[in-house]
Amino acid sequence: MDSDITYLGKIIRVDSSTVEVEVSDDIPSSAPIINGRLYKIGQIGTFVKMPMGNIITYGIVSSVSNTPSKQEDNQTKQIVGSRFLSVQLIGEKIGDDDFEKGIGTYPTINDEVHLVVEQDLFDIYGEKNAGSIEIGKHSSSDNLSVYVDIHKLILRHCAILGSTGSGKSNTTVSILKAILDDYLGSRIILVDPHGEYASAFPKSKVFRINDSSAPLNVPFWLMTFDELAFFLVGAKPTDDQRPEYRLLREWITNFKKEHYQLKSGNVNPDFITADSPIPFSVRKLWYEMNWWLNATFSESTKDKQTKDTVELAKDENGKSKNGDYENLKPAEFKPYPMGNSAPYKSKHQDFYSYEKKLLSRLKDSRFDFMFHPGDYKDISSSKDLHDLLNDWIGSESKLAILDLSGVPFEILDITIGLITRFVYDSMFWGRNKSYTGKNRPILLAYEEAHTYLSKNDNNSYSKNAVERIFKEGRKFGVGALVISQRPSEISETILAQLGTLIALRLTNSGDQSIVKSSSPDNLNSLIDLLPSLRIGEAVIVGESIKIPSRVRIKLNNPRPTSEDPKLVECWSKKHEPCDDNYKSVVTNIREQRINSTKGDSNG
Template sequence: MKSEVTYLGSVINVDSNSIEVEITDDIPSSAPIVNGRLYRIGQIGTLVKVPIGNIRLFGIVASVSNVSNKIQDENNMNDNGSRYLQVQLVGEQIGKKKFERGIGTFPTINDEVHIVTEGDLLNIYGEEGKGLIEIGKHSSSDNLSVHLDLHNLVLRHSAILGSTGSGKSNTTAHLINEILENYNGSRAVLIDIHGEYSSAFNGKCKVFKINDTANPLKIPYWTMNFDELSFFLVGRPNGQERPEDKKLREEILRYKKLNAGKLKAGSINEDSITPDSPIPFDIKQVWHNFNREVNGTYSSSSDQTRNTEELEDEGDFQNLIPAKFKEYAIGSGAPYKSKNQIMYSYEQKIFSRLKDSRYNFMFNPEGYLNADSECDLDTLIRGWIEHNERLTILDLSGVPFELIDITVGLLTRLIFDSMYWGRKETYTGKNRPLLMVFEEAHIYLPKNEDSTHIYGYARKAVEKVFKEGRKFGVGATVVTQRPSEISETILAQVGTFIALRLTNSSDKGTVKSAAPNNMNSLIDLLSSLRKGEAIVVGESIEIPSRVRIKEYTPRPNSNDPNLVESWIKDFKLDDVNYKSVVTAMREQKHL
């Protein structure tokens, strides 16, 4: 065995998850040639093997030194170059069986250590086959493809992490494309808050976007539960229950029950309806009732009901025109001013929301306005996730920033609920899983609540997917440049980490704490990775690896501008006109 050209050295120290290797002096150079291929000895992150009978242990080089860890006296240091390797054990292969993570048999002192050849790697990673998708090439070989187990990648969840410009968007696009190209029954939903991915999947996806003429994004207000809707309408803090909150709750429940027999998806028992039930009702009618109650005048001071109203004009609630009443008398005579002022502030806030055109995608969703409209919730969900392209991009670039949290939470909850309640159906749930991808996740999935994410609606909904989604066929991927700002609950449930270059120490620390304990040597390489190169660890890959991600074209629209080329041009002031820019700012529409 020592005579083999792959012989590297011998084990001189063993602990619970690592070994120390002394490199033999007989190796002719630091870059021996094995089977016509050059191998670099002592490269951080490369693999070595320890054959023990019919067992082959594999480990990753964590550190290199010219003095053993056991030697403390500097006088014992030698000049023979990098002679000692610290190796973290990661898995084993018994006979011709498949490689498995974890160590059942540990090496002993003087056991031989060999270079891992390209043939060994091919044996570990295996050929492309059913249930695998290619992520890229192994960094140590231009010929060795690295594949991920699709089941574990999706249903055990994953995270794509990397600083700006490291290749995050390309990695996301490539993985989604691999799924679409190889699995005709697949389906995925991408939450894209900056509108970057539609160009990358032109002709391969269905894009929903606010004010889009083909597929406008519609999220009817009545799909919110009471906590979400009351926070959005009147700023009600979660858990608060003042008299006006109780009245708002009762009014919403009353109208939902009135519509129980009109639902296009099928009538339901009104006794099962709660204020949280996603049932159409007309919020404009609710506002109109509150406005009428607050501003009405009455012929009686003690009996202020609809029967004693001094009404001159009913108004038009659909066009937000309030009812008109006789002026109340100054003094003690009729008409009397309304004493029901409890809803005064809520009526004003609701009116303000209804008049704001930025929220038309919620308050005026054509086809979903109320129970009498042509569409129901089944039409909405089916449109999002059931179509010929199999990839849905929910472009939230036109959603007001203060609504990103609720919007992502609502979209996630509706899709998750459809998978949960349809888990036994043949066409959805566990019988046809779904992948949800959350781009720029640090913006709406924060670790802590702040002024922007007061109640963390998005975080709570996505955490539920990461904790329970697997059981109902929902897998998830978070994509972020700031893992240190992401919910710890989400990262704790991630099964596969695809970590590109990260330079921030807190971000690297977060990845190191979330990744398997014996992978620290690989995680330490994050700041030195090249663009498009990643450390992949977790349940979907046979052995933790440094991988060059396959480049996907066309690229998502997230590249840096070409600064030099644009600054070389000579712009003329006569060609500069900001009118269209200002119009877009005012209408909240992209040019």
């Protein structure tokens, strides 16, 4: 076979994962034309094959070297060179069986090595089947489609990583569209912190804060007690020895136990805890705090200061000024004198900081999507959590985009953690239902993951929730996709559980090393290509792809709104100044939302 036009040379060294090949000096050209197609010998990242009877072993060229040496005869001194290829072994094909990753039979010294031609690549990648989606075209051939196993891509979790401008958003759109187009029963939630993806998926259901048709409602009472305590009053689990923290838990539990008759079904009050996702009035909670903080009593001893001995103020008609918790109006009490006489000042001052923080939260309109969640406000509202799940994961629209661009950054972590935990809990507790759980898996996709899944934040609610999916989600039908430009900042637990890596151009050495160490396949030669990849080109490694590959991702249209502005075109036009400019911009800043074109001028 050394006379074949595909012949490269022979193996001179073998170890557990690589072989070294000495390229034959008899090869007529370094760029042979085979079946009308030009092939480059020794191109980094290209495939070679090593036939051994009915077994063909495949590898990827990782490095090329040329060692010159002097060779003398009687008449002349001639300098010749030996060319060497380092090849990483990746898999084998036995007879007519399909290609499989992993090596069962290793090649040996002097075994032949041949170029892999286009037909060999078709034999490796095969045809599209019911369990795969097309992810792009192979970089070495525009005719060769590359497919990934959808089961392993989703349930073994995956990541799309790349520097800014490398094509992450376009790759995300390509993968999600391929899933939505090929699988009628698929369902996906895309967490979109910057509101970029709605334009790319016109048929999706997009939830936004303050949107009239599909508002994003995340009821505050969906939180666990630890999340609530931190969100409402800034308390942490380490405060559990403080009396006000324990009383806060008791009050919230009692408020929830009052509302055990729910539209999703009645709940046994004995099973209700402070963590149970049951509606209650947070304004009533504030009113209770304020009441005990400011009340005056006929008794001075703390353990005798009860609601039976309170000294309420009265209006001109003799009626008690009890206040109005819905409108955040506190109750009024008889003022206490300076001396030691009735009425006495409240001895319950523990809630001073809690009450001030909670009142500040309730008056902040940025949190209305949690405190006033539309039809999910309280027990008297028209909808319950089953309606929320139906909107997010049970509707006819297979893709739900949660546009979090209007969420204050300080609670983005809790919001994403809350959404993730709620969806995960629905899959866990519904794991045997015919319409959800293991019988209808779901993909949760996290854009800009490094901003809230940071490895350095040990108190991150979103990180804890997403890590749980990466560790346990597969068993209950929950898969995850993280999208990030800074993999070096992402939780190590998440990176360690990735089954598939889709890595676009990465120029930062720290990010490259993280991808290299997190790669499910030991193919450093492909990972080393990351700085030189073209825009929209990716290295794909892991369980879902038959063979680690360099792939071109097609350009999608419509696109997400993450592309660069057309700087030259914009700066080439003269813009006339106008006094009314920036009015709507300032309004958007103040309202923390993007209005349409209100206040725009032609300047």
